[in-house]
Amino acid sequence: MKKQNWQPWALLSPSLSAILLLLVIPVLFIIVYSFWLRAPTGAVIPAFQLGNYARFFEDLFYPSILFRTIRVSLICVFLCLIMGYIPAYFFHRSTSRFRQALILLVLLPFWISFIIRTMSWINILGTTGFLNHLLLKIGIISQPLSLLYNEAAVLMGLIQFLLPFMILNIFVSLEGIDKNLLEAARSMGCNEWQAFREVTLPLSLPGVSAGCLLVFVLTAGTYLPPMILGGPGNEMIANLIFNRVIGTLDWPFGSAISVILLLLLGTIVWTYNRYLGISQIFKAFKGN
């Protein structure tokens, strides 16, 4: 009996050690750093003070960037939802023998580096890029359009990165719906649209909300698309953390901003888990 007590822990120990070393301890370091001070040379001075947190809220600059991050994240969630539901529903209803291959196509972008995928938009949307070249060639425009280095380009890069997460979550949720329910609805007089609205859509909402949460959290913490595809005024909170830590060697203040972002995202995840259950997210990765 005693043996059984420690066996699960022994089996879990590699994973727990990895989580402890690669996640818990670094986060603890960040929390500790957030109370320290920066010396004029860029070195850090151990201390316990709340000055870094006070600095974040002393005027509207940093909160406004945080607000911008939330705004861009919400827009991204909305667009991913609209663009993700349709293909997920299509995969769900498809009886084609290529169905599995189509689902695989959704995962295909993950085989290419995120940086390369983001950079590739420069060749598509740039002044001398493919799109401008094509529009000029067929005479629709006479001057190249400014398609890069704005919020739309940032959103494009984000959607390209995050759309598969949304599609997979919704797809798994749709696959879990008992098909007999749809047939029952149809037999009781519902047409195709009513059956979707009354049965499929409500039952797919856990997958929708899981996809939304994942896309929101990942958008709020990303910094590459704003850095590569954004112009002045498109930076998000992760870019500011990068600037503080890398640019000015202000690790304590960068850590304080990280902790604030962590608390915000933690609160959102906690709220989600409280009312919807975090286990829904993992279904997408386990399959149905």
Next chain:
Amino acid sequence: MKKQLEDVRNEYHKGNLSRRDFVKYLGVAGVAAGLAGGPFGLVSKALASDRIRFDGWGGTTSQAFRRYAFEPFTEATGIRVIDGEFGDMDSFRTRVIASFPPGGEFNLAHLSGLFDYDMYVGLGFNTALDESRIRNLDLVMTAMIEPYRRITPDALSAIPYNLGQTGIAYNTKYIPKEKAEELGAGLLWDESVQGRLGSWTEWRTNIWYAALYTGQNPNDVQDMDALWDALRRQVPMVRKYWGSGAELMSLLANEEIHATVAWSGRVAHLQDQGYPIGFLSPYGCYSWEECIFVIKGTNLDVAHQLLDFMLEPEAAIAVAEGQMYPPSLDPTKVEMTDIIKNLPAFDPTGKLEGYLFADPKYWNARQVEWSERWDRIRVS
């Protein structure tokens, strides 16, 4: 260690060691081996005498170093040069500080500007070079060595290696040379480049040019309000703040931007490739001298050999032609090639009179305040 393990195993078989102690010893030996192969292993690599690590700017600059300095050095001495790259000075400095122990995983770095030298010294990463073992240091311009001596009077921790300028690059298809020369730093605020202006994300360069635009000495700015106001007016004109030399070249080559502050060597590369890019060194142009800094804990015997080799006129001139930045060698002592003589920032007198460098103490003392202020203007 292998012999010790065998001894312990023999003792265990003889019965002189309990199973518990034997397992305990194995555990301790495993931890020691793990540490030696982990971060401490990197440190031991940094101290090794058969290799040395060099971190530089990547791209065309690293290619020049690799081809004209490191490969011939390895051929001549058998010592390998491990060639690392960084995108900018700030991120590299963070990596040096974050390494374990701080700086312990790095040897030589191609630092940009005296302010970086001063900062590394301030962080305690400097070492004491034996100048008698770098005989080619005698060929370096005195005007380039002296500023380093003022920071570390007892011993140098670096050799000056090349000169450069952050001037203004402009596309000659859209901006005539005469107009660019007439406007000087004002080109960066001219309405004709509205929406097609670029700039570096770095705070120092932007503040420097705002000082020139507002008619002030960049090393002694008196009216900061006017300077911040100029930057605030410039931000809406900017299409993209670039973050690396490669991005700068791409933006100019693809005509995403028509004018920007730019590094002279990168512009020279674009000109060499046939792009219609002009380079302007306005009055008060931001000049800088780069050095090869030796980080504390480096095997100095190997470092002295490599630094001396890199300053050999044949190697230094070849590297300079490759990266398109003039070498630190004194043109009155060493005959330069025509390519070098035509590079931006080249000074045939070797005295660097009229060149304006950033005062390290002045700029480093204001880094936190000004960089954050700059971020606020740029990001808002």
